[in-house]
Amino acid sequence: MLEAVFRGQTVFIITALIITAGAGTVAFRLSASRTERPVLVGMWAASLVGALCLTMWSTGGSQVAANCVVNRDVFEPFTTVQGLLNMAMFVPAGLLGTLVTRRLAFPVCVGVGLSSVIETAQGAIPSIGRACDTSDLVTNSAGALLGALCGLLLVRRDSRSLTPWTFRVRPTSISAVGLVAALCTVWAASIHPHSVTATDAVSTASAAQRRAAEKAVSGAFGDHFAIKDVQYASSPNAKHGTLIVGLPAGFLQVSWPDSTDVTASLDMSDKGAETGFPVPGVTVRPRTPRQAQDVATAYAREHYPWGLPGSRVEVSGVGDNAALGWMVSWRRYHHGVLMPMRLDVEVDRAGRISQMSVHAAPDVSVPEVLVSKEAAAATASKTMPSCKKVDAGELLAVREHGSWQAVWRVVVSCGSSGAVVNVNAHSGAIQSRQTFSRPTGQPVSPQS
Structure with missing residues (x-):
């Protein structure tokens, strides 16, 4: 090529x-x-x-x-x-x-x-x-x-x-x-x-795709950034793809055609340079996780208010000693089941937004959870009997064949290989299984 x-x-x-x-x-x-x-x-x-x-x-x-x-x-x-x-x-x-x-x-x-x-x-x-x-x-x-x-x-x-x-x-x-x-x-x-059906090709966005990109940029940053260009990256199944929006200070990606996933990456600096998106009305330069959370909350309240009510918030440093700032994440749980919505906002040392990731999705209903984490781990371990390391993660909502189910995500690994196993938390059946090899990393199944 x-x-x-x-x-x-x-x-x-x-x-x-x-x-x-x-x-x-x-x-x-x-x-x-x-x-x-x-x-x-x-x-x-x-x-x-x-x-x-x-x-x-x-x-x-x-x-x-x-x-x-x-x-x-x-x-x-x-x-x-x-x-x-x-x-x-x-x-x-x-x-x-x-x-x-x-x-x-x-x-x-x-x-x-x-x-x-x-x-x-x-x-x-x-x-x-x-x-x-x-x-x-x-x-x-x-x-x-x-x-x-x-x-x-x-x-x-x-x-x-x-x-x-x-x-x-x-x-x-x-x-x-x-x-x-x-x-x-x-x-x-x-x-x-x-x-x-189609390759992962990149082409110039259509008029409808450009309108979707403009709406996503406006939703994330108002009129602060002018759009430089919009391209469309198709996926092999040709039904879904990604809009790639060039910005003066980075880029933004939007899932197409649903526009439910928006991810932005702006220029970052560990010197406190003001290169990200300034949150209107915020002048503080955060020095603590709590201050970063306040900045991110002010941003989310203005741009993605749906992600705040009823959500748990976590703050983690980015870089050594939070040199690049803090990542503030909101997640919502119903009866212990992680809902599909996602909201992540990174605040840099200058108090600006340097990265953000959004998955807009309503809360869903899932069948009653009848299988414990321990039982799910035991079921998953049977898929790879020779592997002794079994880590059961969160209980999360996953859509399979058009319906939402609660599943335990279990990682079974040994040596350089392993598998990510989703165990249905209602029936106890294995819902899906995906193998992986290091050092390429572990695959992550879609949330919806």
Whole structure:
């Protein structure tokens, strides 16, 4: 995949330029005595090798072995900046290929073939650190086609009688069939396609999404911050996503389409610099958790008053000795069951709001709790008999299959692996189970 910006990759940039220039020079010299357009041949070769360098350069990380995302939404990548960049990367290859060969189909096939090789390699070789994604193949191929069409227009307007390239049918056919066979073999032997309705792509927000973003920003900060930009990050199921709102001093995220989750992160400072959101009427610079709670309460009362009545409040320091301030959290319980609402506000040392997170949800009714924490822990431990460490957490409300249930969340772990088990507090049955491995951390199931 083409990365929009290569930062801190001086060695890569120099190496790629040398390889690309070298490929162009070699192609020019080899074709100088065989064609009327050696300069174009050299430029075509350079464009192909340049694209190869951009997409095959190792990021230093690793992807899931033998995995490739198959995006069923063919048109989605054309709505993203990344997709348009991927398309633009192959336009020169299609354009120059047509100017060289004076034909349309061959340069397009070369572009499609090169992109197929790239995606196959990315899927089969995890150490490259690039993700195999059919969206890239689609946009690369579209770029090659667009470039070839532009080249065809230039060829037809060219008054010179240059001879189109001719191809020996047998060697060309054998090469094409061999490439297809090799790619199919690699896919059949080592790559597992993972089909999704849409990828985690980022695109420009629609008018409706922008209105939702404006409402969320207004709800969190009034008219204090002007919106710089709004983007939409889709999720693999294509039904839900996240609006990413750029602010002068940070960003805000909103769940779409329900807008029930709002998270903001503003610039923070441990020097007391005033970089966050100032709470109207508040001038105190908190030095104690209680003072921070007062600031956060004043903010919540003005912006999210629904989170205060009947809620328990907790204050915890952020950073060493609360260098970055305090996190003030509100949670609501009914008969010992944690309700789905969430309200977290971080107050920095300057008395400003540096971060906030909201999950707006009404209180819910759940079946009577009949299973104790100890019984739930015993049930969960049976899912991994070899693990002796069992930690039963809070009793919380979780929506499963359209209905709300009270569950005990139990973490069963041993060594570097374990599982998060939700045990139904009414029936005692295991409601869900999700395994994890360290050091990646433990998964957290959604609250609703």
